[in-house]
Amino acid sequence: MRSAHTVDQVRTAEAALMATLPDGALMQRAATGLAYAVLDLLGGGYGRRVLLLVGSGDNGGDALHAGALLARRGVQVEAWLLSDRAHAGGVEALRRAGGGIVRGGNQHYRPVTPDFRPGLSHRPDIVIDGIVGIGGHGRLRADAIEILTQLSGIPIVAVDLPSGVEADTGEVTGPHVEAALTVTFGTHKIAHLADPAARACGVVELVDIGLELPPAPVESLQAADVARLLPRPTPDAQKYSRGVVGVRAGSVRYPGAALLSVSGAACGLVGMVRYVGSAADPVKQQHPEVVGEGRVQAWVVGSGTDTDAAGHLEQALGDRVPVVVDADALAHLSPETSAAAHPGLVLTPHAGELASMLRVDRDEIEARPLEHARAAAAAYGAVVLLKGRHTLIARPDGHVRVNTTGTPWLATAGAGDVLGGLVGALLAAGLEPFDAASTAAWLHGAAATAASAGGPILARDIAHHLRAVLRDLLRG
Incomplete structure (x- = not known):
């Protein structure tokens, strides 16, 4: 560390x-x-x-x-x-x-x-x-x-x-x-x-x-810390005991968000991925192992959900399991409805979304990201993952982890969707919200760097390289 x-x-x-x-x-x-x-x-x-x-x-x-x-x-x-x-x-x-x-x-x-x-x-x-x-x-x-x-x-x-x-x-x-x-x-x-x-x-x-x-x-995870936190299946593991993550993402207008969120969740860290949403057909075509609605240990909600965001968020919160709240769903969450009623939340805004959540200008967030990430975590009673060059992961008590893995090529559409799915998988596998968010940010950045090799990448490249990064860490 x-x-x-x-x-x-x-x-x-x-x-x-x-x-x-x-x-x-x-x-x-x-x-x-x-x-x-x-x-x-x-x-x-x-x-x-x-x-x-x-x-x-x-x-x-x-x-x-x-x-x-x-x-x-x-x-x-x-x-x-x-x-x-x-x-x-x-x-x-x-x-x-x-x-x-x-x-x-x-x-x-x-x-x-x-x-x-x-x-x-x-x-x-x-x-x-x-x-x-x-x-x-x-x-x-x-x-x-x-x-x-x-x-x-x-x-x-x-x-x-x-x-x-x-x-x-x-x-x-x-x-x-x-x-x-x-x-x-x-x-x-x-x-x-x-x-x-x-x-x-x-x-x-x-x-x-x-x-x-x-x-x-303030601290920053290193490779050895991430390897220690990674969930590993026991000899008698089966798909349900390894964790089931549910994804409520995408819409008729943005089906790609569903595909990318599922690709992050389906990195192999959990035993099953469920998908609920209006992009089920393209999801099943690319991810035949993904199943439909049912019991989960964590939900990922919001990416590309458009006008369906409020309904998806309400249904996910009703299951009383940890929830990753991203993108469109963030606008339907308030401090009054999050902390006490729904423990185990991980909020994953970028600077513009956090500005809306805190009702300040985006320039304020970018000038003082540490201050505002801490303020949001305290106000919402949740772990807040503020995306950026050095992503910040803040707990309500003010403790912060800073992720330093990644590449400037990571600033590409859909990368955050992959990250949200990965956080959800780690939550479903049993990690605490703070550990899940900071471990996911490290893995996401490392996979992007591997995918880039010094050149441009697409969001799906990050998901494709996740398993190789995980394999190297698990081998020690």
Whole structure:
């Protein structure tokens, strides 16, 4: 499991560890990890050029001490100090190692010329962003924005987080660093997983510095976690004991939604799939193993149901089993009719659908997806799976999982229908709603990546590759 902690949790753990270590030892651990990550990115040290952008916080100190280590490895290092309060020990360490120092404070920086004066005689190979630490809030200062604009096109390595993003929310309030690599320490922070900030982090490398941390409020399943959660048939299993999932999807107008929802449900994780709806004929032609109405352990409702959505939702909820509510059916669900009366719901909106559910603009959802996914889960008393580049799965208590599998090619019509069917299958197989939704999101993204192989895909390709992904996980 990849855990992401809050700033307060990290600071408390750091304080406890520093009380047991010599002064400065924790920063040296972080700086060493940062320096070696930069050397790996550079492909070596001698003759390379690195520019440090240094603010007043401890991440500026990390950058300076890392710069000193790089300078001792033959890297030409220069630090631009954006504050009069730069870490004194780090400044002195870099100076002793032969690095250059340009003090700025609140003064205007000299412009960056093509040969990159002052200091370095050529443009740097890499810029290290140590401007703002994990506790920073609000917009970057104008001088920092100006410098970043001048450095456009040079790869940036962010210390802990790209400057200008919010650590605990994943939000971005204005201009910010776009990193090629982010080197973080002790644990992931929420912004490393949650968009839009996660998009600014580039590749994230975690350096272990020995922190003892409490349970994290945000986490991300890894392949081993998914393999552990997958249902497996017992030696005496039969089709009913493995679970039966029902699908109420599609309509005369949208028969394809039924086919795709059933394809996700019929991935082999349950013993039987039932279909109820007006697209029964095409479903049975493509899925002869699918049967009609009867008892189920979970329902999937909503994709392409058009004007039939309200009736399908009412009938599914009446069975008192877990229900995946998607697409058209979401409009017929309200906080008053969901939580207490119908436990076991999984709601699977995209940003536009969640905006309607919460009565806010879609732009608000996309700017603060973590906040709104949590708000919807609390309001509806249900697990909410908010689809996106990094899909969020939120519980009513605020605990969140972030799915990081997938490919941009996954943004294709019908992909969500396959996902809904897969969530329903895992519910019917016995997983709890939170586990079912987060496991399904991981599998869905992994199958899309396998189907894509770097190129475009259709929704049915995702369903086709699910069994291969499952087989690889079950084999260990």
